[in-house]
Amino acid sequence: MTKVTVSLDSDLAIEAMLLSGTRSPQDAVELIVRDYLATGRRTEARTGDAADAHRVGQGRPATEEG
Template sequence: MAKVSISLDAELVVEVMVLAGIGSPQDAVEAVVRDYIARGHRTEARVQSRDDSRHEPDAGQYQPPQG
């Protein structure tokens, strides 16, 4: 995987390290980024399942007898 180097404010990185409970600045920031991405994927999946359920007829909905 390709690597990217960025500069961040030291106070921001220390805060991330404390909140994540991770001693390495690199690992702490990486954990936060991975969590952010995973959260985005979970949100997309929830929205998609909600949209899909709108297109399916509701099985619990009353349907008049036929015949």
């Protein structure tokens, strides 16, 4: 896998290390990015995407008020 170098403000790197519980800024950023991506995939799996829009709103009977 190709490596990428990213420069961060030291305060941001320390904050990431504290949140992730790591001693290395590189490990902290990697863990946070992996978690962010995994969260996005779980959300897509639960809510679907634009191609699933045909399932919402069709087939429901109209509610009678009165």
